[in-house]
Each structure stands twice: as C-alpha cells, then as structure tokens.
Amino acid sequence: MPTTAAALDALTDLLGDRLNRSQSDRDLHGRSESHFKQMPPDAVAYPESTAEVAEIVKICHGAGLPIIGWGAGTSLEGHALAPRGGVTVDFSRMAKVLDIVPEDMVVSVQPGVTREALNTELRATGLFFPIDPGANASIGGMASTRASGTTAVRYGTMRSNVLGLEVVLADGRVIRTGTRAPKSSTGYDLTALFVGAEGTLGLITEITLKLHGQPEASRSAVCAFDTMAGAVDAVIATIQSGIPMARIEFVDTAAAAAFNKGAGTDWPDAPHLMVEFHGSEAGVIEQTERFAEIAEDFGAQGFRWAAKPEERTALWAMRHNAYRTTLQAYPGCTAITTDICVPISRLAEAVEETAAEIAASGLPGPIVGHVGDGNFHALLLPKTGDAGEWETAMKLSANMAERALRLGGTVSGEHGIGLGKTKYMRAEHGDAWDVMGAIKSALDPEGVMNPGKLLPGN
Numbered sequence: 001m002p003t004t005a006a007a008l009d010a011l012t013d014l015l016g017d018r019l020n021r022s023q024s025d026r027d028l029h030g031r032s033e034s035h036f037k038q039m040p041p042d043a044v045a046y047p048e049s050t051a052e053v054a055e056i057v058k059i060c061h062g063a064g065l066p067i068i069g070w071g072a073g074t075s076l077e078g079h080a081l082a083p084r085g086g087v088t089v090d091f092s093r094m095a096k097v098l099d100i101v102p103e104d105m106v107v108s109v110q111p112g113v114t115r116e117a118l119n120t121e122l123r124a125t126g127l128f129f130p131i132d133p134g135a136n137a138s139i140g141g142m143a144s145t146r147a148s149g150t151t152a153v154r155y156g157t158m159r160s161n162v163l164g165l166e167v168v169l170a171d172g173r174v175i176r177t178g179t180r181a182p183k184s185s186t187g188y189d190l191t192a193l194f195v196g197a198e199g200t201l202g203l204i205t206e207i208t209l210k211l212h213g214q215p216e217a218s219r220s221a222v223c224a225f226d227t228m229a230g231a232v233d234a235v236i237a238t239i240q241s242g243i244p245m246a247r248i249e250f251v252d253t254a255a256a257a258a259f260n261k262g263a264g265t266d267w268p269d270a271p272h273l274m275v276e277f278h279g280s281e282a283g284v285i286e287q288t289e290r291f292a293e294i295a296e297d298f299g300a301q302g303f304r305w306a307a308k309p310e311e312r313t314a315l316w317a318m319r320h321n322a323y324r325t326t327l328q329a330y331p332g333c334t335a336i337t338t339d340i341c342v343p344i345s346r347l348a349e350a351v352e353e354t355a356a357e358i359a360a361s362g363l364p365g366p367i368v369g370h371v372g373d374g375n376f377h378a379l380l381l382p383k384t385g386d387a388g389e390w391e392t393a394m395k396l397s398a399n400m401a402e403r404a405l406r407l408g409g410t411v412s413g414e415h416g417i418g419l420g421k422t423k424y425m426r427a428e429h430g431d432a433w434d435v436m437g438a439i440k441s442a443l444d445p446e447g448v449m450n451p452g453k454l455l456p457g458n
C-alpha cells in the first residue's frame, strides 16, 4: 500500500497547487461552526470535475487515506472534521448551475453551488429552490445532511427535493441515481440512501433538484403570546386546520430577548411565533386572517405584519442570524446547539419539559424551532472553560435526545449525526443501525469515506 506521503505526492501530480497542504488551509478545514475541537486533514483538494474527484478517491482509497467532503463547512455536529486526518475534498471549484429545465421545474447543479447562488441564477425563471437552512450552505452539503429549515413545513426537506445524483463511490466508480421524472418505482431508492449519508458512502458530484414556482404573493408576521404553551398549541391548531403555511417558527422569551439585544428589535419579553404565507394575493390574505383568528384564541397579541419584500427579508434575516445574534448576546460563552424533532401532537410537552429543565439548570439556553415540523433547537451556553457548566450543558443536550425518543421522535430533525450524535444511534435505530453498518461495509469496505461519523464502529 502506498504511504500517505506517496499518496499526497500523487495528488499533487494530479492537481498541482489545487492540492493545498498549508497549515492555514488545513486548520480552516479542521474547524466547525460548533463546539468541537479542531481536527485538521493532512491536505485539502480542490477538484474541478467529476473525473478529478474519481482520481482523488482512487488515490486515497489505494493508500487507505480518509476522504472527507466539504461544502460550506456550516454543519453543526462536526460532520466535516478530520479526526483521522486524510484529504478533505473542497467542492468550491465545482459550483456551477449546469442545466435549468423550467418546463420540468428541475435543475442540475454541481455540489459546491450555494443555495443563495442557485436562487440568484433562478430569479429570472419564476422558479426557486425553497430549502433554507439559514446558513448559506452548499447543495452538496445540504443533500449530504438531508437538510431542511424554515420552509420545510410547506416544501419538504432535501429528502423530497432531490430527484437524482451523480456519486463517486469509495473505489472511484461513478454512478448515477434517479432520473428527471417526478417519480420512479425501479428498484432500491439509492438517491434516498445517499441523501443524508454525510459523505460516508461516496462523494456527490452532481445533484438534480425539484424547483417550485415563486409565489405570486407572500406575507409574514410576528406575534407574541402570554405563554409558551399558547404559542405551541396555536401551531398545532393551525396545522390541524389545514392552513398552508410556508414557515412557522417558534422563538422563546430568552431568544426574543437575545434578538432585542443583538438585532435592535423591541419585541416584548414573551414567546413569539414568526409565520409566512405564500399564494395568490387573495389566498394569502385569507390564510393570514384565518391564522390570526386561531392564534388570538391562544392568546396571541401585537401582530406585526410584513408584506413588503424588504420587510420580510429583514424579518427572516433576523431569524437566520439567531445563532450569531444569541452568541453575541452572551459574550464569553461557548455554543452547544442541538436539535430534536417529535410528532406534532407531543410538541408542547417536548418544548415545555425542555424549557423547564434549562431554566432549572441556571444555564442560558434560548429555544427556537421550525415548530411546524415538530422540530426545535436549544442553544446551550456554558461559560467557555467552565467544566461544571459544560457538563450541565452536555447533560441537558443528552436529556433532549432521550426526551425526543421517549416521545416517539428523533434525536435530530435536520442537523444530522456527524461526530456528536453517534452515541444516540443505537437507542434510536436498534438493529437497524447495524444494517446501516452493513451497507457501509458493502460500499466502503476499507472505511475511507468520512470515517468516525454516523456509523457503528466507523
């Protein structure tokens, strides 16, 4: 087997200065947005084509070197770190929109294109790609984490919006999954297998996505509630009434206070809901009126409506910046962010138990969530370097995972497993986790694709 040094030399022969071994670039690709310590790779490769990706994989596979995909590096569970070194494959030079087919409402893209860049290219077509994790993530990273976000309640997650993929397997073979047809019943659904595989089964080099029509009209609002239970029950009642919401987000009192401090808003000290409706002019007005009636029944007050595009953009920018705004509001703290997802009927219980436990712990821990999907996040904020507070935060996070499972849910609705949540996989999946391990062994027997993440014994 070639040594690591020989493999890196072969990669330099292939890529020239697009194989970067500098400490600064390795460090850049060895850190994450969340609390994990730095884990740099041995080198960073910047391919420009599927053929180059296949060659990179063959060289690394031959030398037993780990291969880690990198989109925008915004994942939150240490997914793209390199705990065993190896080569990080950065897709920023494979960021083209390849083919827009408006009549089929599909687009094929390279994995490095970001969701914002894609929507900029789509603007003139009247179509858009709705999945919105807040961060300006890459489509390859979003497919690999099965991302979703504020709009999933209306448009689904990456699972329902990826039609097909091109994937480079661990041995360098290139396969295509899916077609441009809206549906298919031909065999195992390999597209679904690679969506959410976190780069542990292969590197995605092309993605075909479903597109949606830009709505004729949109309207957003924010309103306050007397109690957290009122806000959550209003969400459940709105969903059960069949009102087609485009977004419905919960913001607890602590998060609202952080917005006020960090984003200069003047929201009351109370739990809030942020909502958005898409449709025709008349449809949107009807939906907003029906929502307001339901919300008022649960104690909503102080509605602020945003109909102009710039007002809506400002409102959602604030929601998307919640992570950073909250961090700024708590200087000297480290963020441990965690997401769980429960059936909608158990949402009120899950949020209330979580909030009560965080309050009792004395740690700051604002809660926000895509509650229309039963999904919410806590941003736990121990003081940096305080071992006691760190342990408390980890315990709160573990209890959230346990709570999600007890209530029939999942330990992650959207952030995924990475390094941080493998410890809960057995409890959530039982023997099915070993089946995931068997699929991994079949496709990557040497275990070179993103080792240490997601799988048993990986």
Ligand SMILES: Cc1cc2nc3c(=O)[nH]c(=O)nc-3n(C[C@H](O)[C@H](O)[C@H](O)COP(=O)(O)OP(=O)(O)OC[C@H]3O[C@@H](n4cnc5c(N)ncnc54)[C@H](O)[C@@H]3O)c2cc1C
Pocket (backbone or CB within 6 Å): 033, 068, 069, 070, 071, 072, 073, 074, 075, 076, 079, 080, 091, 111, 132, 133, 134, 135, 137, 138, 139, 140, 141, 142, 143, 144, 145, 146, 147, 148, 149, 150, 198, 199, 200, 202, 203, 204, 205, 320, 323, 324, 414, 415, 450
């Ligand atoms: C402020 C903030 C808010 C967020 N909010 C949300 C949210 O609301 N919803 C949500 O779902 N997520 C959210 N996230 C998490 C993050 O944005 C998503 O996980 C996103 O999908 C990651 O995309 P990325 O391009 O940054 O991927 P990366 O972090 O670069 O990679 C993620 C994983 O995918 C693998 N990978 C990347 N590209 C490829 C490829 N081409 N082939 C195979 N594997 C690949 C990596 O190895 C890694 O395992 C948030 C993050 C931040 C910082």
